[in-house]
Amino acid sequence: MLAPLYMSASFRDAPASAIERPVNVYHYEEQIAGRTYFIEVLPVSQSRWRAQIARLPGMPTALMPFYGPTPQEAARELSNWLALVYKGSTLQ
Numbered sequence: 001m002l003a004p005l006y007m008s009a010s011f012r013d014a015p016a017s018a019i020e021r022p023v024n025v026y027h028y029e030e031q032i033a034g035r036t037y038f039i040e041v042l043p044v045s046q047s048r049w050r051a052q053i054a055r056l057p058g059m060p061t062a063l064m065p066f067y068g069p070t071p072q073e074a075a076r077e078l079s080n081w082l083a084l085v086y087k088g089s090t091l092q
Contacts, residue, residue: 026071027054030079033086039078041071049074 026041026049038054050065051074066081068074 026075028075028079030075030082032079032082037079037082039075041074051075051078053078 023042028039028041030037030039038056039051040054041049041051044050044067047069049068049071051068051071052065066074066077068077
């Protein structure tokens with residue numbers, strides 16, 4: 001089971017009339033095929049989480065999110081997909 005490296009709180013952009021609420025962001029580090037991936041997971045709703053590869057400063061990224069009912073399950077979906085992609089690329 002994935003265990004988060006750390007959890008941080010950030011604030012979403014909101015209109016001045018809205019009340020700002022902290023957002024829990026979970027961070028995971030996964031080793032897949034000798035590469036290190038940093039995954040961040042953010043809440044979409046109370047029972048839905050979005051996992052994506054964390055954008056590192058100066059590095060390009062493409063957003064391909066994976067969803068799950070918990071932060072761990074969303075991160076696991078992304079990790080499984082990365083492992084499948086690597087496995088498929090070595091078959092050729």
